[in-house]
Amino acid sequence: MKIRTKLTLLYSLLFAGILLVFALFFYISFSNDQKEEFYDQIKQRAITKVYFLFDLNIKPEVLQTIYANNTPRIVNEEVAIYDHNYHLVYHDAENKDIVKETKGLLDSIALHKEVRYHFGKYNVTAFTLEHDNKSYIITAAAIDRYGEEKLGTILEYLAIAFCLSILLIIVAGRFSAEQALKPVSNMVKNVDEITANNLDSRISIGNGKDELAELAITFNEMLNRLEKSFTAQKEFVSNIAHELRTPLSSIITELELSTNKQRSIQQYQDIIKLTLTDAQSLAKLTNSLLDLAKASYDPAQISFRTIRIDEVLLDARQQLQKQNPLYYIKINFDEIPAIEEVIMMNGNAYLLQVAFANIMDNACKFSDDHACDVYISYQNQYTILSFTDKGVGISEEDINKIFTPFYRGRNKIHSPGYGVGMALCKKIIGLHHGQIRVSSSINVGTNFKIMLPHVSS
Structure with missing residues (x-):
């Protein structure tokens, strides 16, 4: 059911x-007023009969004849008069006695002075009169027809x-x-007109x-x-194209130079080494980009299982040192408690290993003692x-831009790179609901702190 129909039904039912409620209130109020008016009317007619009977000395037979001729509104009227000793003085139809x-x-009646009630179809009023x-x-x-x-x-x-x-x-x-x-x-019309080509459009x-x-x-x-x-x-795509273009251009140039003329074995070996270095650099960049893309997936598309953080860290060190x-990478385990759960978490071991290896690689790469x-x-x-x-x-x-993809700081002169590693680390840590912070001082050193939720949390 559409909202428009729901609103219409709700609006209609409410009103x-x-x-x-107003109709019932009006009907009940009118009905009560009608009854009170009728009670007053038959009461007044009864009082009039008292005057006819005692003041004008009209015979009871005459009054009974009046009773026999009802008005259009009053049907089967019946009046009875008793004295203070409860002796019947007059009755319109004693044989019926409604x-x-x-x-x-x-x-x-003597106690309350006046009583009004409904008896079958009859409206009855009883009162005392001096x-x-x-x-x-x-x-x-009487009946109020x-x-x-x-x-x-x-x-x-x-x-x-x-x-x-209602209609x-x-x-x-x-x-x-x-x-x-x-x-x-x-x-809805405005949203339907928004496509990838006009994402700058906005809704009023x-x-x-x-x-x-x-x-x-x-x-x-x-x-x-x-x-x-x-x-x-x-x-991102533009940067990828730019970063891939450089090593590819170098490889193509070196190979073209090697084919221009006959060269010595040593020269060919030098060209091969340069080409191999560029190819390795290209492979490293490609792997980094693939890891960055994988870290950008929906978490539902990445397999998570319970892993030990220290084991992932040791694997990352072993791979990097190989x-x-x-x-030289020293891992200090002194502060790990006896409770195993604090170093276990739900995560993807491969991605965490990539993140840890990147941080340790940068630390060693930009340090004189490695x-x-x-x-x-x-x-x-x-x-x-x-x-x-x-x-x-x-x-x-x-530091403010270190996690931006393809950003390379001033320290790039100390070691080449592509600006992918730190952005990749931040995505991987975020994917594991963790936090990463960095603090550094020029010519003193750098500290990266990673906080990951463990399984007992």
Whole structure:
């Protein structure tokens, strides 16, 4: 069911309920007023009969004849008059005796002065009356045929008016729902026109004050993030093309030079070495880019399992020292507690190994002693890895951009690189819900601190 239909139904049911309450209130109020008016009318007719009987000395037979000729509104009227000793003085139709005045009833009337109640179809009013210094108890009963017909007519009119009102409410509700959702329709139209080629387009926020404006603002913020992501992706592809172009151009140039003329064996060997160096550099860059792409996947697409952080760290050191025998990496396990869970986590061993190897490689590469000290500790729900070197350090300006892909700081003169390693590390640590921080001082050294949640957290 569409929201427009839901709003229409809700609007119609709400107003229908309100109308029904008002209609019932009107009908009940009118019915009560009608009854009170009828009670007053038959009471007044009963009092009039007392005057006819005692003041004008009209014979009871005449009054009974009047009783036999009912008015259009009053049907089967019956009046009974008792003195203070409960002796019957007058009765319109003693043979019928609708009220059936018992002593208990007469006592109640004398006590309360006036009693009104409904008996079958009859409305009954009973009261006391002082006349010529004498007390009388009078009961009057009759059927309000005119009142009942009037109430029935009013009920029919109310039912017809209610049904017509419901129809009008449904039409008005449909129109109101369409007007209320018109900004949403416009929003859908605007969103449908946004493609990868015009991500700079934005949705109108209208007056900027209602909930739809908040939705439009939120969607525009999402578009801002998407636009930045697409822009970063384009820049990423452009940087990849640029970085790949350099080693490929070098390889092509060296091979072309080797084919221009006949060269000595030593010269060919030198060209092969240069070409091999460029090819190795190209392979390293390609592997880094593949790792960076893998670290950018949805976590649901990467396999996670329970692993030991210290084992991954040892594997990373072994791999790095195998490639660079001159590197000296010391791992300090002194602060690891006896509880095994604090060095275990849910993660991807390959990606973490790549991240640790990159940090240790940078530490050794930018240090004269090619050394890196690694400390393992824990704090609350995190296992903490600290990588420290005594190298050239990183400037404050470069630290703010160190995790930007393809950014290379001023220390690149000390060692070549592609600016992929640190961006890759940050993505991998983020993928594992961890944190990475860096602090450095020029010509003193650099410290990388990684915090990873362990399985007991």
